[in-house]
Amino acid sequence: MTSANESTEDGVERRVRVVLVDDHRMFRTGVQAEIGQTERTGVEVVGEAADVDQAITVITATRPEVVLLDVHLPGGGGVEVLRRCASLMTAAEDPVRFLALSVSDAAEDVIGVIRGGARGYVTKTITGADLVDSIFRVQEGDAVFSPRLAGFVLDAFASTDAPPVDEDLDRLTQREREVLRLIARGYAYKEIAKQLFISVKTVESHVSAVLRKLQLSNRHELTRWATARRLV
Numbered sequence: 001m002t003s004a005n006e007s008t009e010d011g012v013e014r015r016v017r018v019v020l021v022d023d024h025r026m027f028r029t030g031v032q033a034e035i036g037q038t039e040r041t042g043v044e045v046v047g048e049a050a051d052v053d054q055a056i057t058v059i060t061a062t063r064p065e066v067v068l069l070d071v072h073l074p075g076g077g078g079v080e081v082l083r084r085c086a087s088l089m090t091a092a093e094d095p096v097r098f099l100a101l102s103v104s105d106a107a108e109d110v111i112g113v114i115r116g117g118a119r120g121y122v123t124k125t126i127t128g129a130d131l132v133d134s135i136f137r138v139q140e141g142d143a144v145f146s147p148r149l150a151g152f153v154l155d156a157f158a159s160t161d162a163p164p165v166d167e168d169l170d171r172l173t174q175r176e177r178e179v180l181r182l183i184a185r186g187y188a189y190k191e192i193a194k195q196l197f198i199s200v201k202t203v204e205s206h207v208s209a210v211l212r213k214l215q216l217s218n219r220h221e222l223t224r225w226a227t228a229r230r231l232v
Contacts, residue, residue, distance in 0.1 A: 016139045019047040021055045021081065022070040022101070025196060027124075031068065031101075034128030041132045045198050051075045056125035063088070064096060064124040065139045069118065071102040071109045072196075077174030078102075089117050099138045101131070108169065108177065108231070110149055120144030169229070171213045177231075182187060184226035185220055 020028050028048050035043050048063045051053035052075030059067055059081075067085075071078045078100060082089070088096040100113045100121040112123050119138045122131065123146050134144045172180065175196075182192045189207075193200045207219070216222050 014039060014045055014136070015042045016066055016135055017044050017046045017062065017064040018135060019055075019064045019067045020045055021049045021058075021067060021073065022079075023050045023073050025050065031131070035132060037130045038132045038228055042101045043135055043142065049136060052077070052080050055081045055199055058212060059085060063094065064171055065094070067096060067098045068101045068135070069098050069113070070101055070141050071104055072178055076173075077172065078117045078118075079112050081115060084116060086117065097138050097141075100136060100145065101126075104178065105146070105149060106177075106181065106231075109174065112174075122146045123149075139228075153220075166204065168214055169231075172210060176206050176210050176213075179203060179212050180222065180226055181231055183207060184223045186223075 006144070016183055020031055022028050022031075028050075032045055035041050035045070046064055047058040048066060049058045050073075052073055055069075055073070060221075067081075069078045069081060085096060085098075089098070098113075098118040100110075100118045102105070102109065103108075103124045113121060119141075120143055122134055122135060122144065124188060126134070126146065137144050155206060169177070179192060182195065187195070189200050189203045192198075192203045196203075207222075211217065211222065214222070214225060216225060
């Protein structure tokens with residue numbers, strides 16, 4: 001296999017067109033800077049998006065080889081982007097491939113996007129050089145995971161063709177799941193808002209939605225619910 005910094009057999013530098021989907025502008029800027037500092041990356045960022053609808057518009061317009069996709073996005077999360085791009089992923093010619101790039105290493109997030117069709121999942125602690133290598137590998141059709149995640153992905157699919165579906169959990173959006181986990185871990189609303197880069201009012205709205213969807217009365221019941229499902 002040719003490495004990310006090598007040329008093809010005819011001497012032409014390999015290039016991969018990428019769309020970057022993440023709701024934090026500063027993070028998108030940082031990723032581009034990391035890619036740019038990697039010698040002879042061959043990676044060209046042809047579009048950016050901050051939410052699900054923007055992602056669909058940009059991906060459809062640019063048809064990149066690889067999409068770097070955050071798990072938690074306004075409008076339904078990375079899973080919703082994958083669902084709406086299903087036909088692009090299965091195209092006979094020039095399929096669009098997805099690599100999840102997220103701060104979360106929670107099992108339900110990883111399994112959710114892999115079940116949705118992503119070719120890999122790496123965390124945001126990855127180095128620029130390793131990210132570029134992962135992009136090229138995904139473009140070539142490989143499955144790529146951060147080392148810590150690969151084991152439980154294999155375990156999850158070892159006994160069945162697909163991981164079991166928790167219907168209650170599936171009612172929640174990706175962002176609601178993240179708020180749920182932090183509430184169950186004992187975080188205050190202000191702490192959650194700071195960690196997720198959202199307002200306290202938005203945290204309150206997410207908590208209310210979670211309690212309503214799960215038919216729970218308060219955060220203590222929510223904590224017991226999450227602990228019973230090993231989400232904490």
